[in-house]
Amino acid sequence: MRRAGILFISAFVAALILVSCSKVKRKPGWEFAPQMYEPIAYNPDQPNPVFADGRTAQLPPEGTVRAKDQFYFPFNAHDSSFTAAGQAFTTNPLAGEKGALAEGRALYLAYCSHCHGETGQGDGGVVVNGNYPAPPPKFNDATGLRARTGGPITEYTPGMIYHTITYGYNVMGPHASLVTPEERWKITLYVQELQKL
């Protein structure tokens, strides 16, 4: 009698295991407390009948929050990326934005002028004492040809300036951890002004 019982239980367990290995992959089988991982609220990626476009994740209304990818900069530190960034950004995304140039100037004075000089003449305090290994270029030098582009620095596009601020160049260190992408574009805007001097 006891043997029959054990046999019955083993058969039952074996049947359970077989049933749990169902071939229908889309059905997870028996779920324990599904309300713990299936929220009542809509998930961001779920279809949603409430909104006109049928999506749950909605974009912020026009003019409220700056779209994040405005400063999307998919370029690494390599020279080829410097060139690609220069071609991708021939205009500054903050061009014409109110107050951006003034903020760019303030940031430039704080982060760049001690080397590049207040007006971008390569005569910052660090350089003029004579101990600096290589003086920075004048941003308005239309004659000297830069090794990186083969052209003068006055022809550097905003993307090239931004790339230099982000990753540095030779003795100039990278500034990505010091200034945010938005601040870098503001500084770039001011350097663009210094190119015209």
Ligand code: HEC
């Ligand atoms: C520690 C000094 C130092 C600081 C700080 C510095 N730079 Fe430079 N920068 C240099 C030097 C030196 C060069 C020239 C490097 C070379 O030609 O080998 C240079 C080069 C450049 C170039 C030209 C790159 C090229 O391809 O020739 C740009 C543009 C530039 N800097 C912008 C900036 C801006 C904007 C800032 C502030 C965010 C800044 N730099 C901060 C020293 C500095």
